[in-house]
Amino acid sequence: MKLLNRNFTLILIGQIISLFGNATLRFALPLYLLDRTGSSSLFGIVLACSFIPMVILSPVGGLLADRVNKRNIMVFLDFLTAFLTGLFLLLNGSLSPQALVLIVMMLLSGIQSLYQPSVQASIPFLQEKGNLMTANAIINQVSALANLIGPVLGGIVYEAFGVTQVVLISGICFLLSAVMELFIRIPVNKLPENGSILSIVKGDFAESIHYIHREKPVIQKVIIIVALFNLVLTSMVIVGIPVIIKIHLALSGQLYGYAQGISAAGGLAGGILVGVLANRLRAEKVWKLLLAAAATLLPMALCLLFDAPPMVSYLVIVCCYFLMMVLATMFSVQMLSFVQSEVPGSLIGKVISFVMAMSMCSQPLGQALYGLLFDWAAPQWIILGSMAAAAVIVIASRKAFSHINNTAEENLG
Structure with missing residues (x-):
């Protein structure tokens, strides 16, 4: 089976369109809230709340990916997201911006948590095992490309016309993606349903825990490491970058859009x-990739510590953000490919969704705490503290990654 076969190519095209709309929307709504309120605490709390549905519903996404036609899941959820953007346009002005953005962000997060496991679980059915890492790298490149273009164009449209036009463009993207995905054909590996949805979810969750704990404890260790890293560093970056650029440096939303686009270019390069x-x-x-990613925070902190001119600080932040994303993407693709190669096809959807949920479960707490911290302390000290904590976690975890290599060698043997 060739790498760029028909179905994989259609998934790529659908992903480009859908993820462009998603990236544009995820850029515009938090920026709209930050512009309207100017509160780091509220910004962090809304971001934290928007992550909660993703953590809770990720196991359901794995359940659906293992039991329902993956193509149908993608099509339905893209149509649903397009409908959601229409509701935002109808309700904007009727509800407070805080309530509207919170509701829409939470719904978007829940939809995305159901959508992504289907995409990831479909790859092993469309590729030979030897192509998995390359296929995952291509999927990540597509995501990074959409995340590069989305915020840049979103920032330009947002500054020129406002949030309404950004949401409208996103809705059109979701509609186009849903139509494109109708033509995908993915082999169905439907499992028997025994009991209610809740009991199935609980059973799948327990099966994932048992499989990881008993059969693949190395995956369990990686989950803990990544969850801690997300708590102390990823959460800080998600909350801190927009707050620093918009509030502390007093720069435009368009420049923030460029920063997000350049960081996505880092993901593409990775x-x-x-x-x-x-x-x-x-x-x-x-x-070492995670340790280097933590080290990229140091130049950011030094610029703020020594009160460099806003544009100098901005350029340093953007360059470091780019490098951080290169390193983080390289780490993520390798870990995802490792999980895909270790887990049987009948379990892959639920295990991937479980890994994603557990890896992200610390982010709502981290984002809420960092939102409060950025209202209370100078950003340079927050950045330095985050870097130090992340470095300690990574250095202490070196043995766990050597176990990954041993497991891979056993499977090859």
Whole structure:
């Protein structure tokens, strides 16, 4: 089976369109809230709340991916998201911006948590095992490309016309993606349904825990490491970058859009590097990527500490953000490919969704705390504290990654 077969290509095109709309919407709504309120605390709390449905519903996404036609899930959810953007346009002005953005962001988060496991679980059915890392790298490149273009164009449209036009463009993207996905054909590996949806979810959740704990404890260790890293560093970046650019540096939403686009370019570059270096990357060294990602925070903190001119600080932040995303994407693709290669096809949807949920479960807490911290303390000290905590976590986790390599070698043998 060739890498760029018909169905995989259709998934790529659908992903480009859908993720462009998603990236534009996720950029515009929090920026709209920050512009209207100017509150870091409220911004962090809304972002935290928007992550909760993603964590809770990710196991359901895995359940659906293992039991329902994955193509149908993607099509339905894209149509649903298009409908949601229409509701936002109808209700904007009738509800407070805080309530409206919170509701829409939570719904978008829940939809995305159901959508993404279907995309990821479909890849092993459309690719040979030897192509998995390259295919995942391509999917990440598509995501990064959409995340690059979305915020840049979203920032331009937002500054020129406002949030309404941004939401309208996003809705059109979701409609086009849903139509494109109608033509995808993915082999169905439907499992028997025994009991209610709730009992099935609980059973699948328990099965995932048992499988990871008993059969693949190394995956359990990686989940804990990534969850802690997300708590202390990823949450800080998600809340801190927009707050620093918009409030502390007093720069425009358009410049913030450029920053988000450039960070997405870093994700694209990281995906390309993984694809090029797929046969040379070694899992026992992957912890160094996380350590280097933490180190990229140091120049950001120094610029703010020594009160560099706003545009100088902005350029340093953008460059470091780019490099951080290169490193984080390389780590993510390697870990996802490892999980896909270790888990049987009948379990892959539920296990991937479980891994995603547990890895992200710390982010709502982290985002809420960092929102409060950015209203209370100077950003440079928050950044330095985040960097130090992340470095300690990564250095302490080196042995876990050597176990990943040993497991991979056993499977190859």
